[in-house]
Amino acid sequence: MNTAVSTDGGTRNGNARQRRMVVNAGLVLLTLFCVVIPHFVSLAAQEILVLIAIFSLLALGLNVVVGFAGLLDLGYIAFYATGAYTWGILSGAGPIKPPFAGTDFWAEWGFWIILLVVLAVNMCIGTMLGSPTLRLRGDYLAIVTLGFGEIVRIVANNLDGVTGAALGISRIPHPRIPIIGYDFGLDPVPYYYLLLLLLVAGIIVITRLDHSRIGRAWIAIREDEVAAEAMGVPTLRMKLLAFAIGATTAGVAGVVFASKSNFVSPASFDVFASFLVLCAVVLGGMGSIPGSLAGAFVIVGVPSFLQLRFPELDEYRYWTFGIILVAMMIFRPQGLIPSKRREAELALEGDPDIPAEPAA
Amino acid sequence: MAEALLSAGKVTKVFGGLTAVREVDLTISPGEIRGLIGPNGAGKTTFFNCITGVYKPDGGEVLLEGRRLNGLKPHKITRAGIARTFQQIRLFGEMTALENVEVGLDARHRAGAISAIFNLPAHRRDNKEGSAEGLRLLRFVGIDRYANEPARNLSYGDQRRLEIARALGTKPKLLLLDEPAAGMNPKEKEGLMELIRKIRDSEVTILLIEHDMKVVMGVCERVAVLDHGEKIAEGPPEQLQKDPRVIEAYLGRGAVEDAAGA
Amino acid sequence: MPDCLTSELPFRLAGGLSTGAVYAMIALGYTLVYGVLQLINFAHSEVFMLGALGAFLTVSRLVPDGGVTSEAQGILILLAAAVPAVLLGGLAAVALERVAYRPLRRRNAPRLAYLISAIGASLFLSNSVRIWRGPNFETLPRTIQSRIVLDLGNTFFSGILPESVQRVRIQNRDIIVFLVAMAAMIAVDQFINRSRTGRGIRAVAQDSETAGLMGVNINKVITVTFIIGGLLAGAAGLLFAWSFGVTRFQIGFLPGVKAFTAAVLGGIGNIRGALLGGLLLGVFENVAAGCFGVQWRDVVAFLILVLVLLFRPTGLMGDREAT
Incomplete structure (x- = not known):
């Protein structure tokens, strides 16, 4: 139903089918491209691919919170941090040595178990933080989440006995594939494929939610919370769900990040990291899944590749993002690849030229 | 007489020092189209909001088929069987x-x-x-x-x-319409009245806030009148047209306001 | 009882009041803008940062190579630095409103759009300074020597005072910052309450639609509001740069969030509330820093923000619901 593109006249169905085919073909090509690309690029570029993939996961999750449910979460990176630290601490690399860490079993299975555990951990943290704060109106929520994000960072920075304080936790183990015993090591490629799998899973889950009554409830809340409540939408519960999904996605990204870089420290989780993810979501198009991925590519991929050639450009990074955010809000609030719904809302005088396929 | 679908007893809502709705009783039987009229600021929409849970009533109780709704969240009340539209389209x-x-x-x-x-x-x-x-x-x-x-x-x-x-x-079992005819032209109003009857025929009871007397007279069997947050009259529309309290509520105050506002 | 609540307390109170006064000055800008637009001017912290930068640039040019020769010279230099600091603040605030907000108001954008635009503007401003001045702290040359002006342990009547009070030593810096901030805020408060323009601001804050119908030029009122907030934030930047002796592209962020906290604590939209909130927050966090260690100071400030929003969203003096 929402795949139908509203053009006039009776050719609607034909057009829609044609367009669908083009989109599907594009998606298949894009997926193939993503799968083979690491084998044709340098090590430095492979590292960047991993970075883009981690960032895509983050953007995917934040898009549910900001894009679908319309909740501006400026402390989003805190959930990435709790994910990374969960693995960092429980792997036994930190100051605390859990009894199970150090066993052969843990060396093989630990990472994968934590990947699941972090879903529960972050869902709990997300719910705990969300249930009081999600009652607040939009801009207050933004500030409170920002405060929460900073609290997490400062706590990590000061709990020497748990998080290793400012020095962080180093020598976090790399994942190993159980039974085969394959060790991911420092090679970026296996991480890239792992992230690709997680991304596909995330995209499927979130797309399906989007097309269910939950997705409709989110949009309804974003559009008019009072009316949504009056139509039987349990608004607080739905907002919490969006928040928790965002939190778990970021947590998973954090676990992979910690094991890839085998090091976590509070410096990775300052408020600017939250802004960066937000920037990706906004640039790509709030509420648009392909948009978030494209946004992550532009925000992290483009500057990183540029930096390989022109290292001196790096200091212009955030400056440029600032301009992008303002310019997008003024000239193209619906983003690069708008969601079909969002486009109508944000661009009131708008011209409906929807790019048919992801530009990434 | 059939058992009441909605029965609101002594519903009261106070804002600061102002009593917006004072001890309003309203009983609606299944299959009715009930009108709720009154001058601007009489408390009609506030009363709606008390029934639908947007506001928590400060006194009285609201029962739907004997089930108490006070204190339920709006979405629970909707699920219990009361739906609404908004005065300003939302x-x-x-x-x-x-x-x-x-x-x-x-x-x-x-x-x-x-x-x-x-x-x-x-x-x-x-x-x-x-x-x-x-x-x-x-x-x-x-x-x-x-x-x-x-x-x-x-x-x-x-x-x-x-x-x-x-x-x-x-x-819903009960549909609350908040000024559905506002901003409609006469032809649209005709269509609306037809639609309201059609909804009733599909076994949904209706409570209608409306300023347009033609619409109220056209569809409602009984009408309740609110003024200053209190119910001042209730009955068939023809009877109310002759009720001096209703006339005073509309004309008396209107005349006074006109004089004061000029 | 820990030291932070006994012997250290007077000293912490004084420091807290002077930091709090700076917070209050910034908070006023948040509160005024919130009053007329019902939005959080997220980039306000950068206005403050630019004020500090303006002060730094002037002071470092005016102080002669060998340092200031007399206190009078130092005072004059600071007074001179106030001009660019305040002007830069006002200018930045107006530019912000024109570029980042007005186009959005014109198309009646959703609230989220304003916040994102503000975050963008904030990144742009702070990183412009970073590109220009580099990422490191820059030190202000000394102008007025910081010294203890009140030492209760060393006066004629010290003997009759309890020991804890005898330890009270208050610096000239704290007193100057506090007094200047108070004077500026009283001036603004009077302006809002007495002048014609101030009446316009209050009218728009009450009900912008009606105010517009009554002939108030809303765009002008909004511009003036941003200017006032900007001037104050610029002045706060000067006080901050002088009292801490350093400035940097990122100094806006923390005081910005704390000032916002102060505005919410006092009751957003309420001018005197911002003052009260700022002072209280400054004192709280300074005392807390003494009790728990300075590294937890910011956590205390953020916790206060969260708790106020959860339990008293109207703030101490406010009448606007923050939910």
Whole structure:
């Protein structure tokens, strides 16, 4: 139903089918491209691919919170941090040595178990933080989440006995594939494929939610919370769900990040990291899944590749993002690849030229 | 006489020092079209908000088929069987007309997140049933040709109809309409009256706030009159037209206000 | 009882009041803008940062190579630095409103759009300074020597005072910052309450639609509001740069969030509330820093923000619901 593109006249169905085919073909090509690309690029570029993939996961999750449910979460990176630290601490690399860490079993299975555990951990943290704060109106929520994000960072920075304080936790183990015993090591490629799998899973889950009554409830809340409540939408519960999904996605990204870089420290989780993810979501198009991925590519991929050639450009990074955010809000609030719904809302005088396929 | 569908007893709402609704009783039988009229600021919409849970009443109680609704959250009350439209249209502007109705229909759906993530049969059934029933409701109110149009692109009158369809989607026993005729031209009003009767015939009871007396007279069997937050009269519309208290509420104050405001 | 609540307390109170006064000055800008637009001017912290930068640039040019020769010269230099600091603040605030907000108001954008635009503007401003001045702290040359002006342990009547009070030593810096901030805020408060323009601001804050119908030029009122907030934030930047002796592209962020906290604590939209909130927050966090260690100071400030929003969203003096 929402795949139908509203053009006039009776050719609607034909057009829609044609367009669908083009989109599907594009998606298949894009997926193939993503799968083979690491084998044709340098090590430095492979590292960047991993970075883009981690960032895509983050953007995917934040898009549910900001894009679908319309909740501006400026402390989003805190959930990435709790994910990374969960693995960092429980792997036994930190100051605390859990009894199970150090066993052969843990060396093989630990990472994968934590990947699941972090879903529960972050869902709990997300719910705990969300249930009081999600009652607040939009801009207050933004500030409170920002405060929460900073609290997490400062706590990590000061709990020497748990998080290793400012020095962080180093020598976090790399994942190993159980039974085969394959060790991911420092090679970026296996991480890239792992992230690709997680991304596909995330995209499927979130797309399906989007097309269910939950997705409709989110949009309804974003559009008019009072009316949504009056139509039987349990608004607080739905907002919490969006928040928790965002939190778990970021947590998973954090676990992979910690094991890839085998090091976590509070410096990775300052408020600017939250802004960066937000920037990706906004640039790509709030509420648009392909948009978030494209946004992550532009925000992290483009500057990183540029930096390989022109290292001196790096200091212009955030400056440029600032301009992008303002310019997008003024000239193209619906983003690069708008969601079909969002486009109508944000661009009131708008011209409906929807790019048919992801530009990434 | 049939058992009451809605019975509100001594409903009271106070804002600061101002009593917006004072001890209002209202009993509605199934199958009725009940009118609720009164001058601006009489407390009609506040009374609606007390019934639908937007406000928590400071006194009295609201029963739907004998079940107490006080203190329930609005979405629970909707699920209990009371749906509403808004005085100022509050559609989900960028969703299509059909999706708007589907949000209402979702109040009756039970498939949760897990079901959606794994595309389980319950979820598929909900979605399928949702679009079919949504289209049926759009046809019922006469705007099915705009099913895939974003709600904000609809004409004013059609938006009013869409709000009604969305509310009907929640399968209410009682439908509260808050000034549905506001801003409509005479022809649209005719259509609206017809629609209201049609809704009643589909076994939905209606409580209607309306300023347009022609509409009230045209569809309501009984009308309650609020003034200054209190119910001052109740009865068949013809009888109320002659009721001196009602005339005073409308004309008396109106004249006084005119003099003061000039 | 820990030291932070006994012997250290007077000293912490004084420091807290002077930091709090700076917070209050910034908070006023948040509160005024919130009053007329019902939005959080997220980039306000950068206005403050630019004020500090303006002060730094002037002071470092005016102080002669060998340092200031007399206190009078130092005072003159600071007074001179106030001009660019305040002007830069006002200018930045107006530019912000024109570029980042007005186009959005014109198309009646959703609230989220304003916040994102503000975050963008904030990144742009702070990183412009970073590109220009580099990422490191820059030190202000000394102008007025910081010294203890009140030492209760060393006066004629010290003997009759309890021991804890005898330890009270208050620096000239704290007193100057506090007094200047108070004077500026009283001036603004009077302006809002007495002048014609101030009446316009209050009218728009009450009900912008009606105010517009009554002939108030809303765009002008909004511009003036941003200017006032900007001037104050610029002045706060000067006080901050002088009292801490350093400036940097990122100094806006923390005081910005704390000032916002102060505005919410006092009751957003309420001018005197911002003052009260700022002072209280400054004192709280300074005392807390003494009790729990300075590394937890910011956590205390953020916790206060969260708790106020949860339990008293109208703030101490406010009447606007923050939910």
